[in-house]
Amino acid sequence: MEHAQRGLRELMERNEDRMKQVPDAGGSHQLLHEGFVGIAHRHPGRPAVVGGGTEFTYAELDEGSHALAHTLLAAGVRPEMPVAVLLPRSAELLTCLLGIWRAGGAYVPLDPRAPLDRLLHMVEDSEIFAVLTTAHLRPLAESLGRTIIEVGLDGNTLQTVTSPGDVAGTTGLLPQPDSSRLAYVLFTSGTTGRPKGVRVEHGSLTAMAQAHENHLYAPLRSFQGRVALNNPATTDAFFSEFAHLSYGRTLYVLDEDTRRDPDRLAAFLDRHDIEALDATPTQVRALLIAGHLEAVGRLRCLVLGGEPVDARTWSTLRALSQTAVYNLYGPTECTVDVMGAALSDSESPVIGRPWPGTEVLLLDSALQPVPDGASGEICVSGPQLARGYVRPGPAEEARFTQLNLPGRTQAVRIYRTGDLARRNSQGMLDLLGRADDQVKVRGYRVELAEVEAALRKCSGVLDTAVALQQSQASSTLMAWVVTSATTELDQVRRQLSSLLPDYMVPVLAVVPRIPMAVTGKADVKALLALSPAQGPCPLSSSTDVRAGLLNVWKVVLDVPEVAPQDTFFDLGGDSLKATQMTMRCRQETGKRIPVRLIFDHPAFADYCLAVSRLG
Structure with missing residues (x-):
């Protein structure tokens, strides 16, 4: 026990200097939407969002979100009331997010592609008050059984349409910003068989944005601020991209086809001279496999997160001389990420050191510290911890706990991540895996x-x-x-x-x-060790082209047979394998096959036919 207490005391002392570098997140620092409004007033004509063939200035986003905030107040939204957004990634979505926050509400993103049963669970579990959506998605929104506020663009101005009786009355002043107010609810996979909602406050978001600004972007020289809006709106990484609007930068919106096609993504980065990209290692590997290392190397800053980085990708990206590449780590319950490492600082994959103001402890099952070099569970404390879960069960409640630390008069609240790591000789953490059955798939x-x-x-x-x-x-x-x-x-x-x-x-x-x-x-x-069953009808290799494609599918997907009706995704395909398969199919056929062809024609027989029709 004495050894454990001494080890914990030494760890706390090692973190003490880091804690002194950052003031309390809820202090004088502006919240993200406050920072945006300040930029809009100082630089109204500056481009804020570029996407869908349209450019939106800060003034236009400011005007639209301000008007929406008053519409929400008139409809009955009050501080911390959850408001769902059922929209694709777009300028309208950003306006809705800003409008919800300015009205004091909590943002809850809903993926229009998700199963209806899953959406209904999220709406009911988080007690959604209203749903913001478009005319196109209104039928789906109506099935959720909540007040609907329809939004759309009239030129570059966001217009809202509410149903009769939705508006409760006129409104006065918008509520004052509050760092302790709920900012958003994000749903992640749950151990109970249902998704679980994580509740994050504005102060935690502010702490994350300040850490990113201080460590990732402020050190860049001559950074013009052209940033890709790449991550899905239902993931926490979306907020790290959104935060750029608080610093006066321009977000370039990637559509889904461009996100998943490395050729189109590389062209997008070059066409818009994108300087900063936040992506999963899987997405970056797809770019590298497709031969777009130069496009990656023209970025000023590349941020990796969402899943571990493999050694080969780490080595390739570490060699880039003009690009600052970072690997970040953090669960949704700790507001995007709480630590990171520059690839230039380590020859092998690591998750680095915590941001100033954040404490990361490696503890054993008894919540006692492990010595350097030993495996322990990553436990996090600091301003980025989420408020907690929506309607937590016993397993979720155990994740957030109180820990008595030497030299502290009060217990410290920590989050047990379930991730295992060890501290190496450089003082950085090596990620070892999970202590439970949670996994990462495509980020x-x-x-x-x-x-x-x-x-x-x-x-x-x-x-x-x-x-x-x-x-x-x-x-x-x-x-x-x-x-x-x-x-x-x-x-x-x-x-x-x-x-x-x-x-x-x-x-x-x-x-x-x-x-x-x-x-x-x-x-x-x-x-x-078993091979997956592939169905009853293996495809005959009736032509040379089809035989070649069949062999590529077997090799890339690592399956013994492929039936005509088998789809790429049913056989284990993903965005990275789509790139690998396309590269091999190009070599096999000599045709310029686009990556998106596998998404448009996922069944093998249909894919072969589509390839045969290419010039």
């Missing part, structure tokens, strides 16, 4: 228990086990199912697609039984 957090729970809801599924199949290049979410004699895999896939977002739908393999390990749990190692 999204996925609880295997939620996927398994969804599978057990599918008719015809008698038993199941879920795991992440990893290789050096990629990761694939796998599920092994025991089905009734009359159940087809396509039936199970369709049911899953109605319950889970696309990134959580696993590759399915039928097995006669789920093997059991000595622990009594599913023997995942034995299951990972």
Whole structure:
């Protein structure tokens, strides 16, 4: 016990200087929407958002969000009331976010592509007051059973349309900003089989934005501020990009097709002379595989996050001489990220050191510190901790806990991340893995228990086990199912697609039984050694071109056979494998095949036909 207390005291002293460098996040610092308004008043004509063929100035975003804030107040929105936004990534979405915050409400993003049942759970769980959406998405919004405020653009001005009776009356002054007020609710995968909402306050967002500004962007010389808006609005990384509006920069909106096609993404970066990009390692690897290292090297700043960086990608990016490349780490419960490392500071992948003002402890199962070099759970304390979960269960409540630290008169609130790490000789953290069944897929957090729970809801599924199949290049979410004699895999896939977002739908393999390990749990190692079932109709290699494409699909997806109706995604494809496959198919056919072709024609037979029609 004495050794543990001494170790914890030394760790606290080591962090003390860092704590002194940053004032309390809720002090005199402006909140993000306050910073935006200040820029809009000082530089009204400066471009704020470029996207969809239109450029929006700070004055136009300011005017639209101010008007929307008054509309929300008139509709009955009061401080901390959750307001959902059902929109694609766009200038309208940014205006809605600003309007909600200026009205005192809490922003809750909803993905229009998510299953309706999942959206309904989020709306009910977070007690959504109103939904902001467009005319195109209004039918979906109406199915959520909440007040609808329809938004749209009239030129560069945001217009709102409310249903009769939605407006409660006129409004006066907007509420004063408050750092302790709820800023947003983000839903992540949950261990109970349902997504869980994480509640984050404005002060935590401010602390994150200040850390990014001080460590990532302020050191850049002659930084003009052309930044890509790349991350999905339903992820916390979106807020780190949005924060640039508080510093007077211009956001260039990437559409979905451009995000997932490395050729189009590289062209976008070059066409707009983008200086800063925040992306997952998977997205950057796709750029590198497609031969766009030069486009990456022209960036002033590249920020990686959302998932671990593999050694090969780290080495390649570390060699860039003109680009500052950073690897950031942090869970949603700690407001985007709490630590980071410049790739130039380490020859191998690390997650670095905490931001000033944040404490990161490595603790054992008894919440005692581990010595340097030993594995411990990453536990975080500081101004970026979320307020907590929406309606937490026992497992969620245990994540946020109080810890008594030497030299402190009061217990310190910490968040237990479940991630394991060790402190290396340089004082930086090496990420080792998870202490539980949470995994990362395409930058999204996925609880295997939620996927398994969804599978057990599918008719015809008698038993199941879920795991992440990893290789050096990629990761694939796998599920092994025991089905009734009359159940087809396509039936199970369709049911899953109605319950889970696309990134959580696993590759399915039928097995006669789920093997059991000595622990009594599913023997995942034995299951990972099996090959997935591919269906009853292997495709004949009837032509040379089709035979070549068939071989590419087998190699890239690592499957023994491909049936005509098999889709790229059902066989474990993702954005990185789409790039790998396209590069190989180009070599095989000599045709300039676009990456998006696999997204437009995911079934193998359709893909072959589409390739044959290319000039």
